[in-house]
Amino acid sequence: MSLPLVHVLRTGLIKYAHGLNLQKFITSKFSEQNENKFRNILILTEHQPVYTIGIRTKNYSIDDESHLRSLGAEFYQTNRGGLITFHGPGQLVAYPIINLKDFQPSIRWYVCHLEKTIIDLCKQFNLNATTTSDTGVWIDDRKICAMGVHGKRYITSHGLALNCNIDLKWFDHIVPCGLTGKSVTSLTTELNRNVSISETTPLFLNSFKQTFNCQLIELPDDETKFYTDHMNLAA
Numbered sequence: 001m002s003l004p005l006v007h008v009l010r011t012g013l014i015k016y017a018h019g020l021n022l023q024k025f026i027t028s029k030f031s032e033q034n035e036n037k038f039r040n041i042l043i044l045t046e047h048q049p050v051y052t053i054g055i056r057t058k059n060y061s062i063d064d065e066s067h068l069r070s071l072g073a074e075f076y077q078t079n080r081g082g083l084i085t086f087h088g089p090g091q092l093v094a095y096p097i098i099n100l101k102d103f104q105p106s107i108r109w110y111v112c113h114l115e116k117t118i119i120d121l122c123k124q125f126n127l128n129a130t131t132t133s134d135t136g137v138w139i140d141d142r143k144i145c146a147m148g149v150h151g152k153r154y155i156t157s158h159g160l161a162l163n164c165n166i167d168l169k170w171f172d173h174i175v176p177c178g179l180t181g182k183s184v185t186s187l188t189t190e191l192n193r194n195v196s197i198s199e200t201t202p203l204f205l206n207s208f209k210q211t212f213n214c215q216l217i218e219l220p221d222d223e224t225k226f227y228t229d230h231m232n233l234a235a
Contacts, residue, residue: 004102004214006040008205009227013089016050016076019043022231023157026097030155038155040102041227042208042216043095046197047087049073051174054083054148068173078148078158084174085146090166090186092197092204093159100154103212107151111135113211114160118145120207121162121200127190142185164188164200 011022022043030038051068053076065075073086087093100110118137122129122144129137129144137145145162163186171184187195209216219227 002215004040004098004212006042006096006098006208006212006214006216007223008216008218009041009043009224010218011043011045011228011231013046013048014231016047016052016074016087018231019045019047019093019095020076020078022227023095023097025230026227027152027155027157030099030153038099040096040098040214041219043097043159044201044204045093045095046089046091047093049086049088049170051075051084051086053077071170071173073170078150085148085161086170086174087161088166088170090164090188090197092162092164092200094162094204094208095159096156096208098156100151100156103214105154107149107156110151110156111147111149114147114149117204117207117211118160118162120211121203122187124203124207125187125191125195127187139185139190141182142190143182144185144187144190162187162200162204164195164197 011018026041026043049072051073069075073088096114100106104110115131115135115137119129119131122137122139127139129139132138136143136147145160147160148158150157163184165188166186168184168186168189187200205216208214
């Protein structure tokens with residue numbers, strides 16, 4: 001039995017709206033095609049500064065939104081799980097758009113394996129990362145990777161955000177993921193050296209491939225352009 005195939009789509013630095021458009025376009029293909037023809041795609045991206053809130057908007061008002069926008073960041077409410085977080089340059093964002101029937105038809109299994117992917121990646125940096133009762137991946141009480149996913153008809157969207165060399169000061173203006181008394185960290189902070197997205201990405205892909213027991217293949221340039229052209233349509 002062959003392993004599930006996942007196509008890797010790299011976008012570079014984009015607006016958050018472009019990322020939403022791209023996810024929407026890819027997930028729409030599932031309803032248009034025979035299920036067996038749906039292509040699993042792992043989007044790797046990096047966002048311009050943006051604060052996002054999930055389906056729970058606890059403790060954030062219009063005034064809070066205006067304040068965060070005044071800092072020079074965008075602000076979006078989405079249909080992912082989780083509370084408020086920040087995305088910005090220096091953060092590796094991964095959106096796996098996959099059919100869980102090709103893997104394990106369980107959102108709980110899926111989130112657990114996303115966490116295992118990041119834990120394994122951190123081990124490659126000799127960092128002891130763990131999970132807690134709170135979603136995401138932690139080093140002690142410092143969150144290094146936030147997660148918020150959405151699933152419909154076993155097709156996933158949204159995903160994870162791993163802090164590489166992101167400016168952590170952006171998180172000072174919020175209570176990340178609604179968790180008081182805890183802080184945010186990055187690979188750069190933990191290792192006391194600059195750890196870029198370009199250094200981290202190959203390790204992430206290797207961990208993802210091993211954890212999800214799948215094949216990864218890079219999309220060729222012409223297909224990448226096909227998808228990225230669509231992400232610009234409604235930005």
